Amino acid sequence: MLALLPQAIVDGILLGGIYLTVAMGFSLAFGVLHVIDFAVGEWIMLGAFAGLGFTKWFHLDPLLSLPVIFAVFATVGWMLQPLLQRVLSGSRGRPVLMGLVFTFGLALAFRGSALTVFGIFTHSLDTVLSQGSLHFSRGSFFLTIPFIRLAGLVYALAVIVALNYLLKKTDFGLAIRAVAQNKEAAGLMGVDIKRTSGAVYGIYVGISAMTGVFIGAIVSLNAGMGPDLALFAFFVVVLAGMGYLSGVPWAAFLLGLIQSFFLIYFNPSYVLLALFTILYAVLLISPTGMFRKGV
C-alpha cells in the first residue's frame, strides 16, 4: 500500500482545497464582522443552484457562470448586511447571540425555500472538466489528479491570493483590517464602517456562492447540502484560530490529509472520530487554534 502514498497526499490536498474555499469567506466574515454565519452552507447551496440554473438557461459551461454568480450574490450579501448589522448592534442584550440566531434563521429559511422551489432531488453540474484526469506513473507508484478537483484547488488558491492582495495592498483592505481590529477607532479615523462591513459581507457571500458551483461540479448539489458544509467550515476555522485568515489554508489541508490517510490506511468508519479527536486535542492544548492567533 506504500504505492498509494503520493496519491493519499494529493487526494488530501485536493480535498483540503474544497474545505479551503468553504472556510475562507467564513473566516473573513467572522474576522471583520464578528459574526459566525451558520448560513454559509446555504449560500454555497444557493450558488450551486444558481450555477445549475445558468447552465440550463444559457446552455453554457457552469464554470463560465462564476463572475455572474459572484456579482449577483455579492450584491445580495451587500444588501442584506445592514439587516445583520442591526441585529448585531441593537440595544437588546447579547447581540452576539442574536447574530447567531439570525444566521441560523437565515439558514433555515434558505434551506426550506430551496426545498420548496428546487425540489428534493440531488443534481450534478456537468462541466468540460468533470471527467478525466492527469495520470502519472513510475514503477509501482502512480498518481491520478482529476481535472475538476485540480480546478477547485486552483480556484481556492486564486481566492486566497486575491483576498491577500485586497487586504494587504489596497486602501480598502486597510479599512477592512482597521474595522476588524477596532471598530470604534476605525470609525473615528474616518473609515465608513457601514460601507466596509457591507462590502465584506458581500465579498464573503459572493465567494461562497462561487464555491457552490465547484462543489456542485466536484460532488453534487441538493437543497439539504448546507449544514454539513457549515460544520466543516466551522471545523477549519476553529482549527485555524477564529478570525485568523492566514491559518485557514493549513487547517483545511490538514483536515483533507487526515481524511485521506484515514480512508486509505485505517478504518474509514472512524474518520469523523479521528477528526474531532484532533480538533478536541488542539482546542485543549491551544484554545486559540493551531497557530495561537485566533480570538
Place this chain on the structure above:
Amino acid sequence: MNRSSWWIGGVLVLALGLSVAVGPVMAADEFKIGVITSLSGDLATGGNVTKRGYDLWAKAVNAQGGIEIKGKKYPVRLIYGDDQSQPAQAASAAERLAAQEKVDCILGPYASGTTIAAAPVLEKYKIPMITGSAESPLIWKQKFRYTFGTIPPVNFTGSAAIKVLAALPQGPKTAVIYGTNDTFSKATAEAFQSTAEQVGIKVLRFNILPPKQDMTPLMSAAKVLNPDLIAFGGHDEELINLVKVLTQINFTPKALIMHYGVTEPAFAQALGKNAEQVLGASVWTSSIQTKGAIGWPTSKAYADAAVAEYPKDPADYTQAASSAAGLVFQAALSQLAVAPPLDEAARTKLVEILEKIDLQTFYGRVKFATEGDYYHSNAGLTPLMVQIAGGKEVVVAPAESAQAKLVYPLTPWDKR
C-alpha cells in the same frame, strides 16, 4: 371585575378544559391515518418519494368516497409527522400521532433507522403500522407485532442481484464493497458481502463509511486493487457522488451495483451518460405484469396515474410500495368492518387481519411473513435486477420479467 368573579371564571374555564379532555369519544366520519416519514433532513428525497406514494393512495381512495364500512363510506385523512431523518424525531412523531392525534393506523417511515425508532412507541400504543419503504432486515428480526412492511428486506433483494452477476459466463471474481453508516445502507453492504462470499466472489475490501464522506481516496485505493465489481450500499446523493468520483479518477470496474437509489429518476438525470449500465435491485417497475384486485389494476395504470400527478418524476418501487401499503390498509379495514375511530380491540383485530391478508395489487402480491427472520415483511414478491439504459431503469433479471439483456462489462467512462 371583583375577586369572586375571577374565581368563577377560572373554574368555568377549567371545567371546559376538562370536559374537552375527558369527554366521550365522538364517532368520527373519517379514518385518521398517521404518516411518519422524512420530509426534511438528509433523507428528504426518499421521504418525499414515500409521501407521494401515500398521497396518491389517499387521493385515489377518497375519489371513490373513501373506505366502505357497513354501507357507509369513510374518507381517509393523512396526518403527517416529519421525522427530520432522525430516529429520535421519528419516535416523538409516533408519540404525537398516537397520543395527541389518536390516529387509527400509521403509514411508516422512509428509512430503516427511523422505522426501528418509531416501532416500539407504536407497540406501546398498539397502533398498526405498515411501512412502504424501510428495508433493513434488523426491523423484522425484532418481531414487532404492530409493524409491517411492503418491501422485502434488502438481504433478500440485494443477494439475488449478486447471484445473477456471479452466474454470468465471465462474471466478476473479485469485489470491493462499501456501505454508508446508516441502518439500511449497512444492511445492504452486509448482504452484498455475505452473498458474494457465498457464491465465490472474493471480497478484497469491505468498509462502512460515515454518511456523505468524500470517497476519492477510497476509490484511489480500490483502483489499485482493480476489482471486477464495486458494490455500494447508500442513498441517492452518495451514489451520485460515487459515480462522479469513479469518472474523475477514470476507473471503470466490470460492474457497479448500488441497490436502491439507482431506481430514483434523479440518479439518471444527474449523471446522464455515466448513469448508463449501472445496476440496482428492485421489486417493482412500471413494466412488470401484475393484476391488482384493489386500487389500480396494473403496474402501468399506476405509473400513468403517478405521472399525471407528478409529471416530472416517474414512480419508482418505493413510491409504488408506499401506495401499496395504503391499499393493504384499505383492504384490511374493509375486512375489519369497524367504523372509525378504532379502539384498541379493533386495532389488535386489524393486526390479525393483516397477518392473514394475501392481496394481489398493481405492485404485486402482498403476503406478510408470520415467522422467522423476515417476520411481518412482505414475502409475496420476486426480487428484480435493474440496469439503467437510455436514462431509464430496465429489468434485466429474472428471465421471466426481463425487458432487456444485461449489459456486462461496463463501457469505460472515457469511451461513452
